[in-house]
Amino acid sequence: MNIKKALVLGLFLSCQSVIAAPLAYDLQAKKVAENTWIFKGKLEDFSNKNGGNIVNTGFIETEVGVVVIDTGPSLRYGKEMRKAIEQITKKPIKYVFNTHHHPDHFLGNQAFSDIDIYSLPKTKSQLAQHGNAFAENMYRLVGDWMRSTEAQLPTKTIDTTGLKLGSHHLKLMPFTGHTGSDLVVFDEKTGVLFASDMVFYQRALTTPHTPGIQLWRDEISKLKAINYKVLIPGHGPISANTAPLDQMSAYLNWLDNTLIAAAKAGLSMNEVIKLPISDEFTGIKLSRYEFVRTVAHLYPEYEERFF
């Protein structure tokens, strides 16, 4: 074969490989308890490579139908998720929940548009206000994975603290620490706690809409009082013990103390973002990246306290 031919063939092959790889999340349902499955996201930030699949979503199969908890970052994700659910159970999907208004938790809603989608009332108004901007930003961050995705609002708001579905009794608990409106779902039958983004584990927490570090920390103490068997964090590995909550408390404490000390010393934001992160948290993915973001979100309030 001469060089020219080899080149042409090489080009052809490389083009083909691009065309032959349609975007797919390849979602695998992982059983975490009786009648309960999750789809595990990567411990990463949004990227073109992961298509925004950085989030844990899940579903519960009850005698009277399926409950879906969060719909993922895109229409494509929502469709894949629904298909994967229907491969596991023939029961109809009865309820879809959006735990809070962040893009990786609700942008798959279009795939469930024939079913009632529920959120806390404040989450719905937050989505009405920011949903489109979040969707646009996701196109910028992950690109073609988002094709045809639009922000679709929940159709119903949650007006009850519990839901009895066959033998499953789901407690619907409103919290505020992460976004001002965070739904936590506890299945009393299986002991599975869907903690949503109230809990990040081994992946640094995000703070763009937190009403305050101290408030979040206080609510983590309330989660500790729940007698769960399995905890599903919004991001990170599942756990059968209190390690995720202990990590949350420790990190929130460190964050609070660090920002107070920095503001007291008069540090500028650019000095704060370079401060060392406690050795305790070096194993947490994206800790520096999220710390820099957190300083942008929260440091002005700490500065204000020490003027």
Next chain:
Amino acid sequence: MKTSIAILLLSAAIPASASSEVVDPLESPLWEYMREQFIGDDKFVFDERVKVELPEFAEDPTQVPITIDAEALSGEIERIVAWADLNPIQHIFTYYPHPDIVPRVSLRIKVQQGTAIRAAVLTKDNIWHVGGRYLDAAGGGCTTPSVANANPYWESHLGEMKSRFFPRQEGGRYKFKVIHPMDTGLVDAIPEFYIQQVAVRSGSGQDLAKMDLSQPVSENPVITFDVRNGGEKHSVWLRDNGGNEFEQEL
């Protein structure tokens, strides 16, 4: 080979007057135009001693923290000009530091998109020393209405200042915040309204730091200066483009 490296090193150390000889380390498409605007045909050199500190990305494009640090050139400085290449209004500030003040200043700015942020320091030998860093951003900071525009709070608090002195190992630091909408004039039906002049004065009334600000400085500016003599009393004086003057003991 050795000779060519020597020539390369030599050429890097000699200030360029004709721009085509020097390549912008940040590869900004607007470098040539910016150079014409702010430096003109003066001699200049890209100089890492002029530090521009900022986060890699603008989490909030209306409040991007920048720190310009020219301490390495202290005592030789005529003025420092800071700008953002790809902002609709590029100029951020011009700073005239007195030798008794540390030529380092931190404040927050608005950016319209990802851009090179520059600081050019003119030294007394008439050479510009240019430092810079690239900032990634989703954009929109300059054409977002100020928070003040939707909230009348500022009207009754315009020019109110909060300040605090922080002792440092040497000298001390002043940080102050002033209530001001800092409207860019780029938002429909909101005229430009921003602080144009800042002066930090010593107890004897001498200007230790004089700054001319432009519209990209963020709403309710928070500005940090370091002074060499922490024991002395200082005051800050501001004037906006509406002619309002504000003064306060620090």
